[in-house]
Amino acid sequence: MSVTSITDKNKYLLWVKSGGRCQYRGCNCSLTQDILTKRNFNKAYIAHIVADVPGGPRGDAVRSPLLKDDITNLMLLCDAHHRLIDRADVAGHPEKLLLEMKKEHENRIETVTAIDQDRQSYILTYKANVGVFTPELSYQTVSQYLQPDYFPAMADTIDLSLSNSIQKDSTPAYWTTEVENLEAQFNKRLSQNFAKGEIKHLSVFAFAPIPLLIKLGTLINDIYTCQINQKVRNPDTWKLDDDMTEVKYTVVEPENNHKTVALNISLSASITNDRITEVLGDECDIYTIKIDNPFNDYLKSKRHLEDFSITIRQLLNKVKAQYGEKTPLHIFPAMPIAKAVELGRVWMPKADMPLFLYDQNTANSGFSKAIEIVNK
Known part of the structure; x- marks a missing residue:
């Protein structure tokens, strides 16, 4: 002593x-x-x-x-x-x-x-049941990943999650309930405060089935300045690094010209086209965006996310020019969390094609339509 x-x-x-x-x-x-x-x-x-x-x-x-x-x-x-x-x-x-x-x-x-006052960021969290797994996100576990670029604007998160949901993503009611709640919570907790100028930057932490993450991205859109965080398994973190190593995205275009068009996103895993035609039929044009050796933990840097944003925007423009803005684009995704949100963000609600989002679930023996996102 x-x-x-x-x-x-x-x-x-x-x-x-x-x-x-x-x-x-x-x-x-x-x-x-x-x-x-x-x-x-x-x-x-x-x-x-x-x-x-x-x-x-x-x-x-x-x-x-x-x-x-x-x-x-x-x-x-x-x-x-x-x-x-x-x-x-x-x-x-x-x-x-x-x-x-x-x-x-x-x-x-x-x-x-030492972080300047204008570097404050509001933490946005969203989680939903994924199969039998219900993820946990809290201010204590994610706030550390804002540093050193930002600091929390308040000692809590803006949580858009549906509390105590017992529904599983294998049922149609799950998608309807989750989308309605997500839209309602977003309008209540974000839209009004943004209109008042109270929220200038968001740090997004989300863990949910891919269609819901894309839906979340459409709500955030490019109106909000935000940092989208990715759950990385190795090393265990939510923060993308500054590595500038390039990941090459390959876009494969269809040879035919049918009225139905789909997008195969094979990034975290490979999706064979026969799994898509089982749902949509053979008279379907399938665009594919992929990387060499897809796996579920490849997204580790901000550069990877930025390059994807450019690639998917260019691809959406090309598909719209070929099929028209009123033709639905059927999306079959196997992609990281952050890229799902980013896909929703680059989609333009008044100009782009409607998005029909599909979810892979073993309980339903393959892909099934989960969410429709239409033009406004």
Whole structure:
């Protein structure tokens, strides 16, 4: 236990550098509010990395007196981690490790607080049942992925999800209910605030069947400035990186000219055309957009998403010129989350073809129509 009276100057400086949060790696809890009662009070402990007396934790006969009131030797900790490093597991917390924790935490606080005010972003979340899996999204789990480009405009998400839904995506009622809820929530929670100028940027985190993600994209459209985040499995993150490596998108055009036209999107998996003609019949022109070796975790960079946006916009223009803006485009998608949302965003509601969106579900033995998105 410290016997040194630390100067007010260093106390205040440590509070600023730590952001009022525990500096122990992985903790980051607020030291100004009780987690249950929400009552505000000071529950912080100032700990010495090198003890202020030679016989204390990590103490040294020469350095302890020199560092007893040195800001570089002080950490702000919660009660549990203060006890851990000074009593329960002193040996497991050498000076080098604690200095690393302190540096990491203070660098993160410095990065976050250096973001300009105009870089605030509202977190938009949307989730819906995918097969037997119901995903979880929360402010605590996704807010970290805004940094260092943006910071949360408020300590909560704008959640458009249908709460406590028991319907599964194998039933027609599921799609009707989800679309109605998505439109209603979007109009209620976003459209009005955007019209007032309150929302200038969105950070989108969504996990739902692909047709619903495309529908979400049509609502966001290009009116909103936004960052679409992608769930990456390896490494485990929601943040696309800045790698500029190109992914080549190949567009295969049909040879015939029928009245029915479809788009095969084979990016996260390969879709054979016979699975489409089983639904639409043989008299169907099928355009295909694909990559070499499709797999479900290939989208990792912002460049990949930007290139897709350009490619799909050009393709929509080409198909519309060939078949007319009133002809429905039947879309059979196997694609990443972010690209599904982006497809919806580039679709122009007053100019493009209607989109008929299909969903692959083993419970229905293949593809079935899920959502129709029509011109306004």
